[in-house]
Amino acid sequence: MRMLAGLAAWIARTLAVILVIASVNFALVHAAPGDPAQVIAGQSGASDETLLRQLRAEYGLDKPYAVQLATYLGRVLRLDLGYSYRQQRPVLGLVLERLPATLLLTGTAFALALGFGILLGTLSGVRAGRWSDTLIGLVALVLYAMPVFWLGLMLVLVFSVQLEWLPAFGYRSVGAPLSPLGQVGDVLAHLVLPALSLAAVYLAVYARLMRTAIVEVAAQDYVKTARAKGLSRGRVIRDHMIRNAILPVVTVAGMQAGALVGGSVVVETVFAWPGLGRLVFEALNQRDYPVLLGLFLVMSVLVILINMLTDLLARLIDPRIGASARAA
Secondary structure, three states: OHHHHHHHHHHHHHHHHHHHHHHHHHHHHHHOOOOHHHHHHHHHOOOOHHHHHHHHHHOOOOOOHHHHHHHHHHHHHOOOOOEOOOOOOEHHHHHHHHHHHHHHHHHHHHHHHHHHHHHHHHHHHHOOOOHHHHHHHHHHHHHHHOOHHHHHHHHHHHHHHHOOOOOOOOOOOOOOOOOHHHHHHHHHHHHHHHHHHHHHHHHHHHHHHHHHHHHHHHOOHHHHHHHHOOOOHHHHHHHHHHHHHHHHHHHHHHHOHHHHHHHHHHHHHHOOOOOHHHHHHHHHHHOOHHHHHHHHHHHHHHHHHHHHHHHHHHHHHOHHHHHHHHHO
């Protein structure tokens, strides 16, 4: 019963957070300049007042702000994200069509950043003060200072234009007669450059955090005791140093999930990757408010889910967190 009560409380809190986020998104989008009715009328080649009034009435834009907000929140609770002015399609269908590409890109970038960040940070921390530590720190600083779009363009110039190793743009080769296994390889080849571009900045952050944590852990008494017992250097690093140093890195990675999803807008635009980020850019140019609201809401839900997974991962790394929560 306590578990069910805790689950119900978590669902209620999550639903409340989603409704608050939806309300804030609605306010921000409607505060932006531009009239969707004029955009729609301009696309049809007419913009007289009669047509504008008809369009505002059709899409509910002539109603008071409070009524529009209440209607929108009611649709959100029914999992109805509205209808796109520009695409003439339900927003939920557009989002679900683009969602797999974004999940593939951000998931791969997150795994690369976290995995290589932990690896490089550990190597730097256990060799603190040596030339390898200095080299890793320099590389991390360069990656952190490098704009994502500029890095993406440089990767395209080197690996696509000069070396011709990897495709420059898109999600897959259009019209290529490939087997199922060949299609998987084709998508992975298109994924390499955008994933590396998106992961670079976060890899640098995680590497520096991991180095700092390793250096701090190395001075703890339990590490000195493990060495005094005669444990091998590799076992001390793996079982005592990394396990205790990795927790703050995982926590920060979960907190930065929103920035990772937001950063996909730039990367998807540079590489013509057909994901949610590129759809945000297109909807913003077209003043397609329902699409923007739906995308912002879905991205917010993704961030909430990633933070939940981060919390579960932290409990797996350090079971004391779960024990403390149950005791409280």
